[in-house]
Amino acid sequence: MEARSSSAPTGKWSPSSHASSVVKGIHAMLHPRNIVLVGATDKPGNYAERIWNNLKHYKFEGGLYPLNNKRETIWGVPCYKDFASLPDKPDHVLVLVPARFAVQVIREAAAAGARSATIVTSGFSELQDDESQKLAAELQLAIRETGLAVTGPNCLGNLSAGEKLFTNIDDRVVTMEAGPVAIAGQSGAIVMAIRQALEDRGVGVGYMVTTGNEAGLETPDLMTYFAADPSIRVIVVYLEGVRNTEIFREACKAARAAGKPVIALKLGASEGGRAAAMAHTGALAGSIETFDAISTREGVIRARGLDELIETTECFVHADLPKGSRLAAVTLSGGKRGLLIDAFSSAGLNFAQLSQGVSDKLAKMLGPGSIVGNPLDAGFAAVVDPSVYMQSIRIMVDDPDTDIVxxxxxxxxAPHELRERNLRIVNQMASAAGKPVVYVSAMSIGFTEFTKGLRQSLPHIAVMQGLDRAVGAIKSLIGYASLRKQVPDIVSSSSASARATLERMLKNAKGPALDEVASKKLLRAYGIPVSREEIARTAADAVRIARKIGFPVVAKVVSAEILHKSDIGGVVLNINSVAEVRKAFNDITARVKKLKSKPKLEGILVAQQVKSELELVVGAALDAEMGPVVLFGTGGVDIELMKDVALAGAPLDAAEARELIGRTKAGVKLRGYRGKPALHEASVVRALVGLSNMMADAGSRISSIDVNPFLVNTRTGVAVDGLIVLNSAAADGAAGH
Structure with missing residues (x-):
């Protein structure tokens, strides 16, 4: 029996009609009454024969029907010419015919009563020629019109252990026992490798689904199904791209509401990785930081590689969720003690200070001259009295001031009576204490068949290999346990007047971006404080406005065609007199006229120069893959140098805005650093929520919002610059194209 996390973050989630339909379809696919192999052939080594052999070897209990209109028998059994000649109505169809026949098979299978299909055949959207792309479009249309639950094309088949179903080409030995882990992903080779690695570690896999090009079912659909299946506790996915952000986020919410972590390996952490995703499945992979910003808040743990994914899965399968982050450790080596301290402190995790009572208890047990600390090195005392080791572990596990041991x-x-007995005792300790107990080896140690069997008999202990990977997995366990217990479905909280202003300005936009005046007007509508300012058409206007605002002032070029004003000398600061106002107006105008691009000059903005203690950047962007996100961090001219920014999905609420601020060095300064007073955080929170509301209201019509700098002092925060860039489609529509 595998261990189960004692508690998990839960949130409100109600399945949509899409989710309900998906769950029903996938259940039919993974629990079919029969399987029909269309394109059955006994050519040695072909996919059809390998899948047939697996289904027979693992004793699938439903009907198995090969179909090929050119054969009477195959593999020693009758071969059927078409769906009408089958002894039963087809249920799950394996499509193994060439790509040009696949669409016809899907339509005929649905007409004959089939509920699901797996298209192993390749030759669709993964290829770039026109014919393959046309076939892919026709296949998607057929799947949509028939309503079949379909994985593939270009996939390698599936596993449903409880049904003894293995429609996969893999000929490695599979332990066909339903386990607590479900795996899905676009790359068949990677998904199969994950399953094999988990099995080698004694972790049971209940389902494995390869989704290929995802013409029908996508990986998030499988996540939704696994979230609803009570036999599954941990969901593992390999993602090359997220095609539908809403469906992905809904799947994440479903998993989180069910208390099931999603451990994801996501392609796209580098430009090369994103290019590979495009070439492999045609997926549009976006920024990995954006993926993290949106998925992490929904309980997704992104692994940085396959080894880390395996260790993290092992950890979540066997460890209860901790109540906090107070670590304790027991070792028999002073050197290993140092390694533990270094590894965990580098990850921002620290070992708990032992209480006086626990310290006294350990000192008495270890004897005179012993060094009592956490991690505890019990090596010297254990040489004299071997029972000291187990007593040390019990004290740490029983200590109410530790959360993870x-x-x-x-x-x-190999068999070892003493160590086996000790492991069983620790397993019982962990079960009784309800806290994670994790065995960690500093290096990777191979499992023998004996080790694998022993491991399966210890359901309440996580057994991890490689110290760095173990640290990452334990940090993820702590992070998942600390997620907000209730996450409301956040929607835009903007006013009707703000939305009306947005619609009017987007409709009247005449270029790729709103100029600074228009951008700030829209920012103000969404509750974001902006500096006092006015546009000047002449030098005399500039003087009048400056006197009205009061010196010092700033002068800035206003043109929707000039996105970076300072780059062309379009900003003049610290203007303290009428003469300086006139000079700034004339200088900026002359610089614009000299530009080869001949941008249209709307005027010169004369603005209040705000005294600030800190320059921030607040902004938002529409990620091509994950949708709208909000950005916060160190602003001004240091933004590229410092790279001190954090992202969060939009829309967000005030609590999430404060959490976003807290993830940056700028946030530390904002809240008071080294004796300096705290600055006006409330204005920053208001700005972030306002930007997130604007992005939610705009849908896909705004590409990015850049407010840099956003100046903050102890009394207020003010946007002194602003640029809203439109999505090209919105800009084309506004221009009448």
Missing amino acids: IIDSELPK
């Missing part, structure tokens, strides 16, 4: 050890490779 780490034991520096690995499982034996």
Whole structure:
């Protein structure tokens, strides 16, 4: 019996009609009454024969029907010419015919009563020629019109352990026992490798689904199904791209509401990775930081590689969720003690200070001259009295002031009576204490068949290999446990007047961006404080406005065609007199006239020069893959140098805005650093929520919003610059194209 996390973050989630339909379709696919292999052939080594052999070897209990209109028998059984000649109505169809026949098979299968299909055949959207793209479009249309639950094309089949179903080409040995892990992903080779690695570690896999090009079902659809299946506790996915942000986010919400972590390996952490995703499945992979910003708040843990994914899965399968982050550790080596301290402190995790009572208890047990600390090195005392080791572990596990206990050890490779007995005792301790107990080996140690069997008998202990990977997994466990218990479905909280202003300005936009005056007008409508300012058409206007606002003032070029004003000398600061106002107006105008691009000059903005203690950047963007996100961090001219920014999905509420601020060095300064007073955080929160509302209201019509700098002092925060860039489609529509 595998361990189960004692508690998990839960949120409100109600399935949409899409989610309900998906769950029903996938259930039919993974629990079919029969399987029909269309394109059955006994050519040695072909996919059809390998899948047939797997289905027979693992004793699938439903009907198995090969179909090929050119054969009477195959593999020693009757071969059927068409769906009408089958002894039963087809249920799940494996499509193994060439790509040009696949669409016809899908339509005929649906007409004959089939509920689901897996298209193993390749030759669709993963290729770039016109014929393959046309076939892909026709296949998508057929799937949509028939309503079949379909994985593929260009996939390698599926596993449903409880049904003894293995429609996969893999000929490695599979332990066909339903386990608590479900795996889905676009790359068949990677998904199969994950399953094999987990099995080698003694972690059971209940489902494995390869989705290929995802012409029908997508990986988020499988996430939704696994979230609804009570036998699954941990969901593992490989993502090359997210095609539908809303469906992905809904799937994440479903998993989180069910208390099931989603451990994801996401392609696209580099430009090369994103290019590979495009070439492989035609997926549009976006910024990995944006993926993290949106998915992490919904309980997704992104692994940085396959080894980390395996360790993290192992951790979540066997460890209860901790109540906090107070670490304790027991080792038999002073060197290992140092490694533990270094590794966890580098990840921002620290070992708890032992209470006086626990310290006294350990000192008495270890004897005179012993060093009592956390991590505890019990090595010297254990040489004299071997029972000291187990007593030390019990004290740490029983200590109410520890949340996670780490034991520096690995499982034996061969029978060892004492170590096996000790492991069983620790397993019982962990079960009784309801806190994570994690065995960590500093390096990767191979499992023998004996080790694998022993591991399966210890359901309440996580057994992890490689210290750095273990640290990452434990940090993820702590992070998941600390997620907000209730996450409301956040929607835009903007006013009707703000939305009306947005619609009017987007409708009247005449270029790729709103100029600074228009941008600030829209920012103000969404509750974002902006500096006092007015546009001047002449030098005399500039003087009048400056006197009205009061010196010092700033002068800035206003043109929707000039996105970076300072780059062309379009900003003059610290203007303190009438003469300086006139000079600034004339200088900026002359610089614009000299530009080869001949941008249209709307005027010169004369604005209040705000005294600030801190320059911030607040902004938002529409990510091509994940949708709208909000940005916060260190602003001004240091934004590229410092790279101190954090992202969050939009829309967000005030609590999430404060959490976003807290993830940056700018946030530390904002809240008071080294004796300096705290600055006006409320204005920053208001700005972030306002920007997120604007992005939500605009849909896909705004590409980005840049407010840099946003100046903050102890009394207020003010946007002194603003640029709203429109999505090209919105700009084309506004221009009448």
